[in-house]
Amino acid sequence: MNVTRRAVLRGAGLSMAGIAGLAPTRAAFAAGDATVRVGMVLPVTGPGADAGRFALGGAKLALDAVNKAGGVLGKPLELVTEDDQTTNPGAVLAFSKLASQPDIVAFLGSIRSTQNHAMAPDILKAAKPVCFGGTDPTLTHLGNPWLFRFRPNDTYSARVIADYGIGTLGKKKWAVVHSTDAFGTSGAKALTEALGKAGATVALDQGYANQSQDFTPVVLAIRQAGVEVIGSYFTFENDLGIFARQLRQLGVAVPWVGSPSITNVTALKLAGPALYGTFGVADYAEDASDASRAFSKLYRDAYKLEPDNQSSWTFDAVTVLARAINAAGKTEPGAIREALLAVKGVPGAEGTYSFDGNGDGLHGYNVVRNDKGKMSFAKRVDFQD
Template sequence: MNQKKSFAAITLLSAVGCIAAACGSPASGGGSSSASGSAPYEIGMVSALTGSGASSGQLKVDGAKLAIQEINAKGGIDGHPLKLIVEDDQTTNSGTVNAFEKLVSQYPHLLAIIGPIRSTEVQAINPMIEQSGIPVLIGGTDPQLTHENDPWIFRFRPNDSYSARTMAYYLIKKLGLTKIAIVHSTDAFGTGGDTYLKKWIAHYGGQVVKDEGYTNHSTDYTSIVTALKSAHPQAIATYFTYGSDLAIFLKQVKEFGLNATIMGSSSITSNTVIKLLGSSLNGDYGTTDYAYGQNPTSVTFGKALEKAYPGVKPDIYSSYTWDAVRVLTAVVKKSGTNHSAIRKGLLQVRNFPGSEGVYNFDSHGDGLHGYTVVKFKGATPTVVHVFNFYNP
């Protein structure tokens, strides 16, 4: 058990012996996160506390802490309170690797780890996840993340095959807009969304008149907006990883007088975009996994978050971590703390009401299978239609 193993393509050898010894591995069937007496059960989290994603990272923490406060107020899990341990990923891939390595090497009794919301960061730690044998509850939406034969990844947001389908269907079949331009990040999230969006636009009889990629953290989209304007799209569908980038892009679209219907991926509904653009979002559309009022649990969560953290608005960052802690708690209560038992229990979750939707995990580890379309009235995203593609 103390023999060290190496992670593929990873040189953090000092952590590996601890992972093999304390946390188990897929080959050994998973370790246990047992705690004696009434000691706390620990949940790890990789989140941005610094860097460009710090504001959204704090929302992730807020959502998880809210769930933990609610669960602990009811006695925790069989008398064990829950404790959240957060490591800063610094909004970088390398920082994510370091944060994950620290969690698995220094905290041997974690029930699970709440992983990144950005797909590129999940990709960065994928080899480590598989080797660790710890359930990792992710928010990254690149469809491939749960299709790479890693049995320890569980997604608590719907993947982008569903968001792309929702965007294309609504633009073409509901709004009658067939000439569509796509603007997407060139990272894993953006390229995955672009691939599926082109597929579904064609499926529903639409036409991609322009397809433009950009690099994260760009500060000027003039060349892209100019190219879009020359293509005369009826609608612009976007996959932006960072809300701050999307805000710059949308501001320039409006400044250039590009009159096309906006349909954004979930980042358009983030607190970052709403704070930066306000009522100028009026009339724009978005597809999102969390919108206040999309289901009864979304309202319960939204009210609780605003009460616990005055001035903080619920969004996709806080909702999925709130859901993840609650689902994990239900599984541990039923299945125990062994990692393999938790994994098996997560795969068996059916009809669990979450703020983001009803969780039904498939064999790949995807828990949600639909998206909500919202339309902005001023700065407020209002629910237009909820799509659920779950087919058991």
């Protein structure tokens, strides 16, 4: 009983700590030092507000670590945040507010592809590096040189889902369930292509609108299609939770390999036993590397919460961005961009960063299995192409 009440207070405390923590750690710097400012677009309100809390927590941990290690270019690093309200117009407005501040040298964008698409024209105009977490592969093929992805894109997740479902589970007849936003549509397209190349068939391609209250028609369609396995791209955890529960209630027991949202802390909490035994591709998995284990310990110690990919990518983005600015030796956007492109073999919580010419820093995924609510690491798959 009291534990939960404490959790409520802790949540509020985390928010406050996050806000307070936006100020740079000044102890190591002289009073009055100018700061190097980085803007961050994140959801504070709307259905993604919970993800925003994780994102801020990860970014703040990296900020503290960077400043304790001397900051960037001898100055404290500072985060300036704006609420994107979990909407595309909100994201555009938030980015515009940040971009109008000339002393902000780079930005953290959204984990949601659709919002990054919405901001992309303004990012091009701002002409400063934006680190983002959306996994729609097209985002780094828009001809926008300022976009740098800190999560592996969905061509990789699709290939890993297909590889695991076909190669390891031995299933050939698939249902692909996905949201109809940019993330879900592009993920489903990539998965369908990957399955086609591997000789599997998609018996059902089923989109749904975000914030659906009922998945009965979707589950019945899956049951009628007689599929052997489900591959999914869910954007919001509450949708995933409702689907998972109805899937089990209506007696569908086929294996399910999902995109990273199936491994998120919130999804595990909401769906509970309905997700037991499912598989997920996860950009962040605690046991994938020493760097991911170190991040996990840092996050747990700081917030007494389980970390997930919503906090790990922002942690990596701030860490790698600070490293790039230091390597560039100046805050000129073009120099930072070149320094980011030069990042090769840098370990992070999500994996080892090696940016390609498109701005993709990661090129592989982990496969994890839900063992009664605990995510157990199965394997890491990296691609060279």
